[in-house]
Amino acid sequence: MTKRALISVSDKNGILEFAKELVALGYEVLSTGGTKQLLQDNNVAVTAVDEVTKFPEILDGRVKTLNPMIHGGLLGKFDEPSHVAQMEEHGIEPIEIVCVNLYPFVETISKPNVSWDDAIENIDIGGPTMLRSAAKNHDYVTVIVDANDYTQVLAELKADGKTTIETRRALAAKVFRHTAAYDAYISNHLTSAIGEEFPENLTVTYELKQNLRYGENPHQKAAFYQKRLGSDFSIAYATQLHGKELSYNNIQDANAALQIVKEFDKPAAVAVKHMNPCGVGTGATIEEAFNKAYEADPTSIFGGIIALNKEVDAATAEKLSTIFLEIIIAPSFTEEALTILTAKKNIRLMTIDFSQAKQDQFNVVSVEGGLLVQEPDRFGFNEADIKVVTDREPTEAEWDAMKLGWSVVKHVKSNAIVVTDAQMTLGVGAGQMNRVGAAKIAFEQAGEKAKGASLASDAFFPMSDTVEAAIAAGITAIIQPGGSIKDQDSIDAANKAGITMVFTGVRHFKH
């Protein structure tokens, strides 16, 4: 009996060559409307699916292959006597090969202002149904959803007249990954379009961006997956211009650096180590901003990751090139800057489109056995919501310093204290188990520069000890959420020392 292959594809790349080879191998090719037309126009012998189903394509193509003559041919066990008998009884012939790719749902919903109806019309029903039937019956049927697999399938057919069971299993597994991802895009689009936030099932799908050499440590295997419709202002969408492949830790650190530098409109540079900022600088130029970020902590920046929010020019590149850095990420580099920096073999240079403001709707972190999903911490510095709680009002310079500190402290692991002047961080106390401990680290790093500087705290002070330590270090302005039952003790301590303190009413924990 002539073997049959069913081809029904939206993405028609490579399909002519594949179909021609199948015909040459003696297959009868069955096809749906558009695919059939293309094959016919190119003189490839093809049988219309409706000749097999004895039923026309109806409802604008919504029903073409959804028919027992097709699904019987895909799901029947070709050597099981009862199946063979039933297939014969109904005139159903086996289909040995299925090649299907689906309506471009993701491409459709990626278009700006896509309508509900357009999205719905691009939900493929018949295609996934055939893919699933064939994949379930992979003991007998070879199913192809990815054009990259045409070559291997043809090679096996030419060599042995059939594909191997290992290949068919691998292709079937790929199909179920593909249809699961396809359905995830559909369910996510509809769920967010109707405004549901935390549905009973979280259907996420990410695409492999790259296998990594290792994870956080060399004995841990790892890979980087990318969200297809995710934020394009992200390390996953950055372009690498130079240097070796990013590592697992590089990706985490670069992500942290980008989230911080995104806080600033004026030229800013952020140096990150182990996901915490060690130096943040701002200035009139990007060179000045980088100088400040460097000056903030010349020790920790070594081996760090730098994110800059303006084009890197030659002068800045010269400075950057004198330090050992893992990654420099910026909107762009001038030609001269690139010449200077690419002279260093190991440094990774990346660009990212800063005009893309889109942010992921939710942040997701994994815990053993589960996922935590939350909105990103979008709260910034909003002077109108901030209350001065001391007798003394902040000066303009203190406001600027507190604004910088508040923008940075939300990105520092809790308990977090950041000491700043109006242009840069002077001390960062990160990830401490008690707040006064974080403050002491920040003061020690700031040294003499703490005198007249400002302090930002990611959460309220449970008692007045941090304020007292701040006064002793010379801090003159404090920004913190407030909300402790002992707030008054902190306010009294500040008033007694004549320093100023403001409450934001919002906490910025980061774990």
Ligand SMILES: NC(=O)c1ncn([C@@H]2O[C@H](COP(=O)(O)O)[C@@H](O)[C@H]2O)c1NC=O
């Ligand atoms: N409704 C059906 O019975 C059906 N059968 C196959 N399709 C899809 O139709 C597309 C190919 O259509 P055409 O050959 O007309 O260009 C493929 O993406 C295939 O997945 C269908 N369309 C969508 O549901």
